[in-house]
Every structure is written in C-alpha cells, then in structure tokens.
Amino acid sequence: MLHGLPRKIRTAFLLQTLLASLAALLGGYLVLLVVKFGLVNTVLQEEAAHYWELHAASPAQPPPNTRHLRGYLLETGGSPLNLPPPLRALQPGFHDLREAGQLVLVDQSPAGRLYLVFLRSQAQWLAFWFGVVPVLLVLLAIYGASWLTYRASHRAVSPLVWLARRVSQWDPRYPDASELAPARLPADVQGEVRQLAAALHGMAGRIGDQVVRERNFTRDASHELRTPLTVIRMACEMAIDAGEEAGPVLQRSLLRIQRAGRDMEALIDALLILAREANIEPQSEWVDVGDVVRREAASAEVGLAGRPLELRLHINAPCLLRVPPQVLHVVVGNLLRNACNYTDAGHVEVEVEADRLVVRDTGIGMSPEALSRVFEPFFRAVPERREGHGLGMPIVHRLCERFGWKIELESEPERGTTATVRFA
Numbered sequence: 252m253l254h255g256l257p258r259k260i261r262t263a264f265l266l267q268t269l270l271a272s273l274a275a276l277l278g279g280y281l282v283l284l285v286v287k288f289g290l291v292n293t294v295l296q297e298e299a300a301h302y303w304e305l306h307a308a309s310p311a312q313p314p315p316n317t318r319h320l321r322g323y324l325l326e327t328g329g330s331p332l333n334l335p336p337p338l339r340a341l342q343p344g345f346h347d348l349r350e351a352g353q354l355v356l357v358d359q360s361p362a363g364r365l366y367l368v369f370l371r372s373q374a375q376w377l378a379f380w381f382g383v384v385p386v387l388l389v390l391l392a393i394y395g396a397s398w399l400t401y402r403a404s405h406r407a408v409s410p411l412v413w414l415a416r417r418v419s420q421w422d423p424r425y426p427d428a429s430e431l432a433p434a435r436l437p438a439d440v441q442g443e444v445r446q447l448a449a450a451l452h453g454m455a456g457r458i459g460d461q462v463v464r465e466r467n468f469t470r471d472a473s474h475e476l477r478t479p480l481t482v483i484r485m486a487c488e489m490a491i492d493a494g495e496e497a498g499p500v501l502q503r504s505l506l507r508i509q510r511a512g513r514d515m516e517a518l519i520d521a522l523l524i525l526a527r528e529a530n531i532e533p534q535s536e537w538v539d540v541g542d543v544v545r546r547e548a549a550s551a552e553v554g555l556a557g558r559p560l561e562l563r564l565h566i567n568a569p570c571l572l573r574v575p576p577q578v579l580h581v582v583v584g585n586l587l588r589n590a591c592n593y594t595d596a597g598h599v600e601v602e603v604e605a606d607r608l609v610v611r612d613t614g615i616g617m618s619p620e621a622l623s624r625v626f627e628p629f630f631r632a633v634p635e636r637r638e639g640h641g642l643g644m645p646i647v648h649r650l651c652e653r654f655g656w657k658i659e660l661e662s663e664p665e666r667g668t669t670a671t672v673r674f675a
Contacts, residue, residue: 295356428455
C-alpha cells in the first residue's frame with residue numbers, strides 16, 4: 252500500500268492526541284470536583300473553626316457576612332424558623348443545594364449550629380479558573396506539540412513515500428528507474444532513502460539489461476534455428492517422396508525425422524511468442540483442441556511401439572480456442588510426452604472437455620517435493636532417467652500464463668500424475 256506508512260503515523264498521532272485529550276478532560280473534571288467539594292469545603296471548615304474561636308472569646312460575635320460568604324447561627328435551644336427555609340432541615344455536614352445555588356457547611360458545637368453559605372456561582376467561577384482554564388491550556392499544548400511532531404514525522408517519511416510511489420509505477424518487465432538517477436532525485440531525498448534509491452536504480456538497470464539480453468537471445472536463436480530446420484524438413488520430405496522403394500525401417504526413420512522437425516518448428520514459434528512483448532498479440536486462429544490432441548497422439552504412438560502402454564483419447568465436447576496453433580501443439584505435445592516417458596506400463600488417458608484438457612497417466616508419479624518444483628527450469632523429478640532436459644514443463648507453464656490458462660498438477664508416487672489445463 253503506497254500510503255500505508257503516512258496513514259499509520261497519522262493514526263498514531265490522532266490516537267495519541269485523543270487519549271491525551273481524554274486524560275486532560277478527566278483531570279479537569281476531577282479538578283472541578285476538588286474545587287467544588289474539596290477546596291470550598293476546606294475553606295468553610297477553616298472559617299467555622301475561626302468563628303468558634305471568636306465566639307468563645309466573645310459570645311456576641313456575629314456570624315460571618317461578606318460578599319461571598321453568608322453565616323447563620325442557631326444557638327442551642329433556638330428555633331430553626333429564624334433560618335432561611337433551605338437551611339432548616341440540614342444536618343451537620345457539607346451540602347450542595349443546586350436549586351438554591353448554594354454550598355452549605357453546617358458545623359455543630361456545644362454553643363449551637365453554624366451555617367456557612369457559599370454561592371455555587373462563585374465556586375463555579377473558581378472551578379473555571381482552577382480547572383477549565385488549565386485544561387484548555389494543556390489541550391492547546393498537546394495539540395500544538397502533536398501537530399509539530401506530526402509535521403516533522405511527515406517530512407521525515409515523505410522521501411520514502413515518494414520512492415515507494417515511483418517504484419510502484421514501474422513496469423515489472425521493463426522497470427524505468429530513470430527518475431531514481433542521483434542527478435534527478437529531489438533535494439529532500441537524503442540519507443538511507445538516497446542509498447536505497449541508488450540501489451534500486453542500479454538493480455532496475457541490471458534487470459532491464461538482462462531482460463533485453465534474454466529476449467534478444469531467444470529471438471535471434473529462434474530465427475537462426477529456422478534455416479537448418481527448414482533444410483532438414485525439405486530434405487526429409489524429398490527423401491520420403493523419392494524413397495518409395497526403401498525398406499519400412501528407413502521409412503519410419505524418415506517419418507520420425509519429419510515429425511521431430513515439425514515439433515521443433517512449433518517450439519521455436521512458441522519461444523518467439525514468449526520473446527514478444529505481452530501487449531503484442533501473436534497471429535491467432537480458431538483451433539480445435541480435439542484435432543491437436545489427435546495429431547499429437549498419433550506422433551506419440553510411434554514411440555510406443557513394443558511398449559505395454561495404451562494411449563486412450565476421449566473427446567467429450569468440442570473445444571475451440573483462438574490461439575496460435577503451434578502454441579497448443581507445444582502444450583499438448585509436452586504433456587503427452589511426459590506422460591508416456593514416465594509411464595512404463597499401463598495407460599495414458601487424454602480427455603478434452605469444453606473448457607479444459609486433462610492428461611492422466613498411471614506412471615511413476617512424483618513426490619510432493621518434486622511436484623512443488625516441477626515448473627523450475629532444468630528440474631527433473633527422476634534425474635537417472637534419460638528422457639528430457641527439464642525444460643518442457645517450464646515452457647508449458649509460461650505459455651499457459653501468456654494466454655491466461657491455468658495448469659494444475661496432481662501426483663502420487665507410483666500411482667501416476669494428472670495434468671489439467673483450464674482454458675476458461
């Protein structure tokens with residue numbers, strides 16, 4: 252994901268800011284409670300203690316009466332009717348009279364009860380300055396620090412994001428690393444990111460050169476092989492036409508040479524298709540998979556003479572594909588040859604359905620380890636066998652990928668192998 256790192260950083264800072272804000276708000280709420288029920292209560296208790304000291308020295312001392320504090324004294328044995336109605340039923344202790352807008356401390360002593368009334372509005376004002384204002388300042392500090400830290404982090408990762416975006420736009424077949432050349436890098440790409448860009452630039456250049464060399468070699472080699480193959484095929488056809496009186500052994504040999512030449516020409520055409528760009532469509536035509544299977548089966552049966560191996564064909568449904576014919580011949584031919592080469596006795600079945608081709612044999616099979624490596628170039632499941640060089644299945648796999656087909660292999664040792672090519 253291109254923007255995964257910036258999104259993660261942004262999310263982390265948002266969560267950090269949110270948690271810090273919740274902590275600050277909770278702290279502010281606790282401060283409000285402390286101011287209302289702690290600070291005011293403590294102040295009123297100190298005022299009550301001070302008043303009783305004055306009252307002990309002079310019983311005529313009146314209760315406190317200031318702008319913010321109003322006091323009432325109910326002497327022992329006195330009538331509570333002289334008190335304001337909200338205070339008459341109060342017991343000793345601290346009380347919050349929301350409807351009256353008052354905070355009241357009732358203090359009991361042998362001389363009577365002292366009622367100290369503090370206005371809730373004044374308590375709220377104190378709570379605002381001692382609770383809300385500090386919380387707001389803390390939140391502003393948190394938001395400012397988070398924003399500055401986020402901007403610094405964003406500037407730190409922006410070169411890496413730029414590099415990731417450029418690399419994601421590369422064509423895997425031809426990675427264009429020209430923007431990663433040292434002279435074209437932005438000024439803010441420094442340090443480890445610059446080293447990484449230089450390494451990617453060099454790697455992409457080597458990959459591009461290697462791809463070009465591979466395609467050029469495949470194209471040139473395939474082109475150069477056509478000339479001797481054409482000569483061999485024409486000479487073989489002339490020998491077959493002129494050798495009507497030749498013995499059956501010579502005739503069979505000439506026919507095998509002719510079929511091998513045609514197979515090689517089909518393989519060269521398939522390699523040329525693989526060497527082309529993926530966006531260049533090869534020349535295609537409608538091909539009946541059943542016809543290709545019959546032709547490749549006829550070629551395979553020539554090599555089965557004298558072997559206890561039966562080749563069975565089941566064309567269950569017509570299957571038409573618009574592809575280069577030689578591609579289908581290479582795919583079917585390789586699958587058939589592999590099945591026949593690795594089956595000493597029993598049978599090889601070929602089934603054609605409307606959307607798939609299945610080649611099933613009763614041969615030696617493969618272990619799970621060999622099955623996982625069967626599409627690797629030059630890998631051979633049984634190295635001691637002389638058949639093949641380990642290139643047939645990799646070529647089949649690449650051709651299937653080129654045309655959007657899916658090849659699946661199932662195999663068990665000593666029980667055979669099943670190859671399925673799904674065309675849809």
